[in-house]
Structure formats: C-alpha cells, structure tokens
Amino acid sequence: MSSTAEMLTTHLNNAGVDTSLLAATIEALNDCASTCTTCADACLSEDSVADLRACIRSDQDCADICTATARVLARFTGDNAVVVKQQLTTCITACSSCAEECEAHADHHEHCRVCAEACRRCEKACAELLGALP
Template sequence: MRVREMLSSHPQAAGVVNDALAQCIEACFGCAQVCMSCADACLAEDRSSQLTRCIRLDLDCADACATTGSVLSRRTAATSALMVQMLETCADFCRLCADECERHAGHHEHCRLCAETCRQCERACHQAASASGLTGP
C-alpha cells in the first residue's frame, strides 16, 4: 500500500507523517480483509453453525477495522482524543475476534491466520494511540 506516501502528499501534512499512524491504517485495512475472508471460510465449513460467534465477530471486526482505517486516512477536524477512542475501540474488536478465532485455530487454518492478523492490528492500534501523545501510561 502507499499509505505513507498518500498521507505525506496531503497539503496539510507538509510532508510530515506519523509512522505509527500509517502502519496502523495499513494494518486496519489488512485486518478487515482477513476477517471478511475468515467469516466466508467459516461459512463454508461443514459445521458452520458451531462457528456462529466467530463469524459474527469476524464481520464486526472487519467493519470496525475498515471504518477506523478510512477515518484515520482523512485529515478531518475531529479531535485527537476522538481518534484515540476510535483506535482503542478498534483494538478491542481485534482482541475479541482474535480470542474467538484462537479457540478454533487448531482445527481451522483460516482462524489461526485471522487471530494472528487481529493481534497485529490490535498492537498497531495501541501504538498509534500512544504515538498521539494522548493516552495514559
């Protein structure tokens, strides 16, 4: 992805980009795609009814990540505190989805991959929130 280049080319950026933010945007969009694919793979499993919670969390996480990535990609008038709340919420969705996918990871490779991706995105969200300077210790 060219997230960093796009962020730095924005007229209001003056060439300055928060690397943690750029990495988080990439992680969010990547996680959204993986979660959507995992939900689809769960639906294709023979006993998909046993994966209902996993599918729902995959879809919720995909939406949370896509929304977070989209909003963080824009330079809006939204406050930094609001952005931190959004990052923390996205991290929470990623944690919940990863926890659930890990329950099925031994039987379903797609759940293992999804759990790993969600954990990476969760970390990226926390790092971006910390880099904003508005989070606690």
C-alpha cells in the same frame, strides 16, 4: 513506500503524528478487515458452521470496525483527536475479541489461525498509534 504512506506525506496537516506509524496502522487495519471478511466466509463453508456462529459474527464486527477506523485515520487532520482515540480504543477491543474467538478454533481451522494473527497485529498497531498520539 506504500501508496498510503506516500499519500500521507503529501498531507499538509498531519497533526504532528508520525506518518510512517499512521500509514502502518492504516495498512494493518485494512489487512485485518480483509482477513476477517475472508475468515467469516471460510467459516461459512465449514461443515460445522453452527459451531462457528460467534466466530463469524466476531469476524464481521471486527472487519467493519477496522474499515471504519482506517477511514477515520486516513482523514486525520487533528481536529478529531477525541474521536480518533475512541475509535482506536474500540478497534483494539474488537481485534482482541476477534483474535480470542478465532484462537479458540485455530487448532481445527487454519483460516481462524491466520485471522487471529492478523487481529493481534492490528491490535498492536492500533495500541502503538494510540500511545503515540498527543
């Protein structure tokens, strides 16, 4: 059991959300955030950095949104269900957009392929959690 899952099981008020699904989503968010941050940095080291500006911006936006979403979910007590749903929706949009941008460069840049895959996993995890919320 991950530390995230273990911590969530100790929480007295989980608002009826499946703890393992919540933990998996938080972990996917944190993984996506770090992957996007690393992809942006890798893009900056490419010779064609000017061609990767949109990718870098998308990576940075996605990383920030994923980080914020993970933090909101980690303190989900049920009192902020509207905010949680909107944040998850925003994160799904950011992950989808970043994945599309990275997929456009994946044939030439391995880091973009890896990032696109992380974004798609995160997008899916957020959608699954959103669908499971009361």
